[in-house]
Amino acid sequence: MNFPTKAFSLAVFALLPAGLALAQEKGCIELKTTAQTEQTVVSADGKRETTLVPAAKVVPGTDVIWTVTATNICGKPAGDVAIDSPVPEHMVYLGQAAVAATFSVSYSIDGKRYAGSDGLTVREADGSTRAARTDEYRHVRYAMRSALAPGQTVSASYRTRVQ
Amino acid sequence: MLIQPANLRRVLLAAATIAAGAWQTAGAVGTAANTSIANQATVSYSVGGNAQTPIPSSPTGNSTPGGGAPTTFVVDNRIDLTVTELSGGNTLVTPGQLNQVTSFTVTNTGNSPQGYQLTPTNLAGGAVFGNTDNTDVANLRVFVDSNGNGTYDAGTDTATAIDTLAADASVVVFIVADVPGTTTNGQFANVQLSARAALPGTAGATLATETAGADTPGAVDTVFGDAARDATEVAADQYAIESAALTVAKTSAVVADPHNGTTNPKAIPGAFVEYAIAISNTGAAPATGIQINDPLPASTAFRSGAYNGAASDVSITVGANPATFCVAEAGGTDTNSDGCYRTATDLVVGAPALTTVNVGAGGNVTVRFQVAIN
Numbered sequence: 001m002n003f004p005t006k007a008f009s010l011a012v013f014a015l016l017p018a019g020l021a022l023a024q025e026k027g028c029i030e031l032k033t034t035a036q037t038e039q040t041v042v043s044a045d046g047k048r049e050t051t052l053v054p055a056a057k058v059v060p061g062t063d064v065i066w067t068v069t070a071t072n073i074c075g076k077p078a079g080d081v082a083i084d085s086p087v088p089e090h091m092v093y094l095g096q097a098a099v100a101a102t103f104s105v106s107y108s109i110d111g112k113r114y115a116g117s118d119g120l121t122v123r124e125a126d127g128s129t130r131a132a133r134t135d136e137y138r139h140v141r142y143a144m145r146s147a148l149a150p151g152q153t154v155s156a157s158y159r160t161r162v163q
Numbered sequence: 164m165l166i167q168p169a170n171l172r173r174v175l176l177a178a179a180t181i182a183a184g185a186w187q188t189a190g191a192v193g194t195a196a197n198t199s200i201a202n203q204a205t206v207s208y209s210v211g212g213n214a215q216t217p218i219p220s221s222p223t224g225n226s227t228p229g230g231g232a233p234t235t236f237v238v239d240n241r242i243d244l245t246v247t248e249l250s251g252g253n254t255l256v257t258p259g260q261l262n263q264v265t266s267f268t269v270t271n272t273g274n275s276p277q278g279y280q281l282t283p284t285n286l287a288g289g290a291v292f293g294n295t296d297n298t299d300v301a302n303l304r305v306f307v308d309s310n311g312n313g314t315y316d317a318g319t320d321t322a323t324a325i326d327t328l329a330a331d332a333s334v335v336v337f338i339v340a341d342v343p344g345t346t347t348n349g350q351f352a353n354v355q356l357s358a359r360a361a362l363p364g365t366a367g368a369t370l371a372t373e374t375a376g377a378d379t380p381g382a383v384d385t386v387f388g389d390a391a392r393d394a395t396e397v398a399a400d401q402y403a404i405e406s407a408a409l410t411v412a413k414t415s416a417v418v419a420d421p422h423n424g425t426t427n428p429k430a431i432p433g434a435f436v437e438y439a440i441a442i443s444n445t446g447a448a449p450a451t452g453i454q455i456n457d458p459l460p461a462s463t464a465f466r467s468g469a470y471n472g473a474a475s476d477v478s479i480t481v482g483a484n485p486a487t488f489c490v491a492e493a494g495g496t497d498t499n500s501d502g503c504y505r506t507a508t509d510l511v512v513g514a515p516a517l518t519t520v521n522v523g524a525g526g527n528v529t530v531r532f533q534v535a536i537n
Contacts, residue, residue: 025227027215031206032224033234056377058200059241059386060193060274066234068204073226078208078215085204085220090194090238148208162238163194 028074029148033085036065036157060162065097067157070148077147083156084141086111090163093137097157102146105156107132108139192331196240196275197383201233237381242360242371243272243388244279246398249313249335253292253351253401256300257448259344263300264315265400267356269325270333273388279325279358280367281305283338286353291401296353300340300402305356308335315339324367325358338400348406348446353399360387360394370394407450409520412441413457418533434536435466442520442528450520454513455530463534465491465505470531477503477510477532479517482525489516491532
């Protein structure tokens with residue numbers, strides 16, 4: 001009994017996204033998520049330079065920088081643009097890395113209530129509340145203050161660490 | 164097999180449970196190697212004031228609602244370990260002892276199961292516990308505490324390498340060595356245990372290697388995470404050699420002569436002379452199996468019955484304790500088995516009259532006997 005059910009569930013997962021993708025038309029924004037790690041190289045003149053490379057040799061304690069990039073691929077401006085990026089399992093949020101000026105950044109612990117860095121609170125077991133720690137953030141939201149013009153690309157990145 | 168909707172729900176639930184279980188691998192040493200970390204952002208927006216269907220991201224860019232794919236990477240294998248000395252102090256040994264044990268703990272602080280090759284060595288110089296190494300132990304061996312009791316069990320703890328140690332797990336490792344009989348009191352033999360990461364399940368035989376070059380996406384690369392990045396850690400321990408160091412002094416005094424009695428006796432023929440053999444132990448371990456062989460002086464005759472109301476020939480005092488006595492039979496045989504007898508030339512004092520000289524003033528032994536000057 002065990003083997004057939006597993007095989008069946010795998011088939012469901014594999015087929016579902018492909019089937020939906022076929023059914024949907026393209027939207028107005030292309031969204032990309034990339035994972036990068038820092039690599040320190042010593043240049044010819046002896047300077048240490050940190051560059052970002054595709055996530056490589058990631059072990060517990062490694063910092064991974066997630067970058068979301070949105071591009072308007074339509075002929076019309078896109079308004080109310082908000083990108084929600086979760087902090088993956090096994091990772092803790094450390095801080096923002098490079099964020100386009102147009103974004104206002106908010107955070108969430110539960111994926112429902114979003115607030116700025118000083119607006120999130122956690123309710124303790126004894127009923128008291130305290131400010132949330134950054135390592136408790138599970139979602140980062142980048143909301144554009146202005147419209148995303150046709151052809152315009154914006155990006156934001158934040159730093160996480162593998163637990 | 165026909166699957167009804169109710170069954171389908173159960174199947175999906177089961178799949179979700181399996182997935183959740185796979186995530187629960189993060190321990191104190193971090194996320195387990197081969198864990199896939201996935202991230203997928205979603206953008207919501209509106210066009211002309213009308214909210215559009217949110218679009219999930221993909222690693223290369225997606226613009227189709229419901230499409231996209233998570234951006235993922237696989238957590239690589241960080242090899243890290245610690246080796247620590249277990250007891251916090253040295254192991255006291257005496258010269259000639261076999262199979263003496265020092266103990267260590269090897270801990271897998273990496274994020275996947277590892278094996279370890281174990282190497283014991285004699286250190287040359289250097290201080291451990293503040294004591295400088297100045298001798299070596301012999302026949303160094305290493306064994307893994309197979310039954311987890313923290314004590315070396317000969318015949319049970321036979322593995323000489325750690326086959327597989329789970330992430331965050333520890334195991335005790337023993338160095339077992341023989342103490343050369345030539346070592347002396349106060350010497351220190353410093354030893355070191357080296358543990359080198361090996362592939363799990365190879366009994367320490369196949370050493371782990373770091374993945375060279377660029378990351379292999381989707382595959383588990385091996386990274387040495389220890390301080391020296393050599394997948395090797397060491398710890399030192401120490402054998403402190405304790406031995407007896409005996410000091411023997413022999414004095415004589417005239418105790419009586421035929422003319423003066425015991426008052427200011429002189430060493431004239433017929434006088435009694437008492438010899439006192441004082442033994443003290445300035446070492447660190449009791450001296451056992453003590454036997455005194457003292458040649459009787461020429462031109463004298465051994466005085467029997469000199470002590471204990473004329474019942475005994477030899478007086479033995481230990482520390483501040485009252486004297487004990489024995490009879491030193493002539494003829495070379497200890498017929499009453501009290502430990503004392505005489506050969507043609509020597510006085511012999513041994514067990515049970517005298518067996519051990521303990522360390523310190525309380526262990527000082529004085530053996531007295533008398534002779535008459537011919």
